[in-house]
Amino acid sequence: MFNLTAKALACALSLAIAGMAQAAEPIVIKFSHVVAENTPKGQGALLFKKLAEERLPGQVKVEVYANSSLFGDGKEMEALLLGDVQLIAPSLAKFEQYTKQLQVFDLPFLFDDIAAVDRFQQSAAGQGLLKSMESKNITGLAYWHNGMKQLSANKALYEPKDARGLKFRVQASAVLEEQFKAVRANPRKMSFAEVYQGLQTGVVNGAENPWSNIYSQKMHEVQKFITESDHGVLDYMLITNTSFWNGLPAEVRSELEKINVEVAAEVNKQADALNQEAKQSIVDAKSSEIIQLTPEQRGKWRDAMKPVWKKFEGDIGADLIKAAEAANQQ
């Protein structure tokens, strides 16, 4: 009897302590990213924080670090694997060390528009890619849109020959390097935080980014021309450390999963509007000229860059490229 009571007491005590510990110490989720807050990813991170803290009060605390303030894009993946951050949303161009399949998103002129990108991401093939890095302890939670990329430079770019010899900043992606080599330009890998200065000092002459990134980093102030090329996509995968995620209390994880569905839907609904607003602000700033391509000029860029697909078909998989292409026709 005594034993039983003592055991019951000890058990109740340890539950109470665990409860107190839980109440006293929320799970801290650090979310680090490299862009400004007034961008699709910046807004998505803040919305995730708001919903998580509202719906899991005292249980979860989300710290958002924008603008490479905690980790730049050379380091954020490593930090996630080491457990120094719990959520990041790198651009799909930045995963090649972990899976070659995501390179599909960088292939130039593969997707007609962001709606096609969305259909592919939501397809069985696209959803499968979220799980493609679990053996590396990385779990994909959602896709977030930014938008289609535009070419910027200090020279007017109407046709591929105009880019010849220019130095273009690229994300850490072999596909994007080949894309610029295909027009006989010189690609240079550079982390996002360094792009503005790189353009300003002439280390590079041009870059490619969606409007929201161009505007929020003030790249339009140091680029005389922006060609509305829509030649590729810059989207994100929201990822977490698999062990961290699987180790969360089940009810916390399932609430966060619901929140992730909502946040992704909201980011993806707002992304285009944010890019259009950013484009308008660039037009209003009058610091750079926006070049519209004729269908014929755009066709020339497409013809020059499309051979890149073949070079990566072996790594990406021909079936995956076909599945992505098929999303254009739906």
Ligand code: LMR
């Ligand atoms: C870039 O490096 O240009 C982008 O990936 C930055 C971002 O996260 O949008």
